[in-house]
Amino acid sequence: MDKKVYNCNICDSEIDIDNGDIVGYFGICKVAFCVWCLSSMTDMVIQLNGFNDITVLKERIKELKE
């Protein structure tokens, strides 16, 4: 990883990859997220997909085994 300084695309805090912040790509767009925004986004995805619901999770596991 290069030493370029990145800022979180959401909260604009300085990215520190050594502390769990990430730099990557959304398609061809370079993005960077601090650990707090990444955690919030992960939680949002979990809630939007119902992955906090055991019935949904069991159904998903069944699909993955097929």
Ligand SMILES: [Zn+2]
């Ligand atoms: Zn952030």
